[in-house]
Amino acid sequence: MNVQTQEILTAIRKELSNKNALFFAPVDSFIERLVYFYVSYILKEDSDRAVVWLCLNASRDKILTRFEDFGFDIGTEGKMFFIDIDAPGKQHYEDTLYCNSVADYTKMASHISNIFQSNPHSLLIIDNMNVLASDTIQVVENFIKFIEKKVAESDGSILSMLSRNILPSEIEVLITSFFEVVIEITNVGEIHTEIGLKDFDFRYSVEDGSIEFEPIQKKIKRDRLKILIVDDEPDIPELLKLSLISEPYDFIVAHNGEEAIELTLKELPDLILLDIMMPDMDGYEVVEHLKKSKAASDIPVIMISAKTAIEDKVKGMELGIDDYISKPFDKREVKARIKMVMRRLGWVEEE
Numbered sequence: 065m066n067v068q069t070q071e072i073l074t075a076i077r078k079e080l081s082n083k084n085a086l087f088f089a090p091v092d093s094f095i096e097r098l099v100y101f102y103v104s105y106i107l108k109e110d111s112d113r114a115v116v117w118l119c120l121n122a123s124r125d126k127i128l129t130r131f132e133d134f135g136f137d138i139g140t141e142g143k144m145f146f147i148d149i150d151a152p153g154k155q156h157y158e159d160t161l162y163c164n165s166v167a168d169y170t171k172m173a174s175h176i177s178n179i180f181q182s183n184p185h186s187l188l189i190i191d192n193m194n195v196l197a198s199d200t201i202q203v204v205e206n207f208i209k210f211i212e213k214k215v216a217e218s219d220g221s222i223l224s225m226l227s228r229n230i231l232p233s234e235i236e237v238l239i240t241s242f243f244e245v246v247i248e249i250t251n252v253g254e255i256h257t258e259i260g261l262k263d264f265d266f267r268y269s270v271e272d273g274s275i276e277f278e279p280i281q282k283k284i285k286r287d288r289l290k291i292l293i294v295d296d297e298p299d300i301p302e303l304l305k306l307s308l309i310s311e312p313y314d315f316i317v318a319h320n321g322e323e324a325i326e327l328t329l330k331e332l333p334d335l336i337l338l339d340i341m342m343p344d345m346d347g348y349e350v351v352e353h354l355k356k357s358k359a360a361s362d363i364p365v366i367m368i369s370a371k372t373a374i375e376d377k378v379k380g381m382e383l384g385i386d387d388y389i390s391k392p393f394d395k396r397e398v399k400a401r402i403k404m405v406m407r408r409l410g411w412v413e414e415e
Contacts, residue, residue: 072266072277073105079245079259084212084222086193086240089249090381091227094270097134098249099189099225101275104136106187107143114186116179119148120166121192124157135274145183147175167199169207176211180218188215190224197231197239208242229377229388233397248408251381254280256408265410288312289406292333294324294350295368296342304337304368307395308402321345325353328360335406338385340369340376351383364405368393 089095103115117127124146131138138144150162161175180186188211190196196204215222226239240246247257257264266279291313293301301317308315316331318324321344328336336354340347347367354360367380370391377388386405389398 066276068279069275069277072264072279073102074109076102076257076264077106077109079262079264080221080223082219082221083244083259084215084242085224085245085247085257086243087223087225087247087249088228088240089225090251091230091378092251092381094253094268094275095225095227095249096130097270097275098268099191099223100131100134100136102223103187103189104131104138107138112185114143114145114183115189116145116147116176116183116186117189118172118176118191119146120190120195124148124160127191145179147172147179166195169203173207173210173214177214180215180220184218184220186215186218186220188220188222190222193224193226193239194230197226197235201235201238205238205242212242229381230374233390233394237397237400248404250386250408251384254408258407263410265408288314289334289411290314290316290331291402292316292318292324292327292331292336294318294321294336294342294347295339296320297339300339300368304398307398311399311402313402321347321350324350328354328363329357332359333363334411335402336363336365337402338365338367340367340371340380348379348383351380351385355384364409366401366405368398 087095087099106113107115117124119127122130127146144159146157146160148160148162149165156162161179163171163175176188180188212222222243224243226236228236231239245257245259247255249255253269254267255265266277268275268277289312293304293315295301296319298319301315305315316327316333318327321342324336324338338347338350347369351365354363354365364386365384366387366389367385368389368391369376372390380388387401389401
């Protein structure tokens with residue numbers, strides 16, 4: 065572990081020691097590896113702190129195997145507890161409590177409460193919020209609020225993961241609202257988070273199984289953003305401009321893929337709002353062209369499309385887009401996602 069990685073991890077660990085945090089990332093990122101890396105660091109550096117792992121996505125045995133597969137050597141005796149899903153013939157362990165299913169909220173809540181009473185200052189890992197959020201949202205909200213209360217009473221904290229653009233946008237927004245700190249990860253290996261009055265921006269890389277961090281500089285220092293809107297339906301750009309009229313944005317518009325590429329290379333906008341379905345060249349092809357350009361490859365892209373299938377969203381993420389909004393869109397969501405993406409690049413709206 066290099067010096068920069070050590071310093072960044074130490075700073076993040078210190079800031080998150082009493083806060084509930086969410087790793088929020090595209091599905092094709094190294095989010096899982098990053099969380100396992102962070103947990104292994106906690107186990108090594110915080111001798112008085114235990115880790116409680118709620119197994120929604122993988123069993124206890126698979127979790128410990130993944131630590132080994134990722135190359136993270138951890139000593140779990142007395143420092144790591146699991147709440148796992150039971151099954152006929154499943155081997156039981158002393159460090160593990162069991163539930164009947166991922167929807168057995170009463171027993172999960174009871175186990176969490178009991179473990180934290182005996183092990184204050186611990187870290188609770190909820191290993192996949194996407195699994196949890198597939199249930200009735202009111203039930204999930206009540207469960208999260210209860211365990212947040214129990215963890216806080218024991219001076220502990222919560223860490224979880226959420227894959228972006230898998231859940232409906234309104235559920236995604238609600239889930240992120242449960243957490244004090246959202247750690248945003250892009251599919252180009254950059255991380256942004258705001259903790260209190262501090263901004264953390266850094267890049268991570270995974271080579272030969274190891275993870276290294278390096279700080280990155282803020283990129284945008286203008287008081288207004290230039291946004292390119294690309295859509296073959298003339299009403300959509302006007303609707304977007306009207307929705308964002310109160311924001312410090314200037315707009316340029318393209319009505320097809322070729323025009324979008326031409327205007328991007330000429331104007332170098334700060335952000336592109338891009339439709340997928342266009343007659344001459346679809347949005348995926350536009351992104352492919354721009355990623356090959358040295359001048360335009362770093363310009364963030366938010367796709368806005370009526371195509372809502374997971375496959376469409378994943379395809380965009382694999383090409384390097386930064387976010388995805390489904391039509392018909394709500395202006396509040398458009399505003400929030402633009403600001404979320406641009407904050408990752410260091411843009412801070414002036415008062």
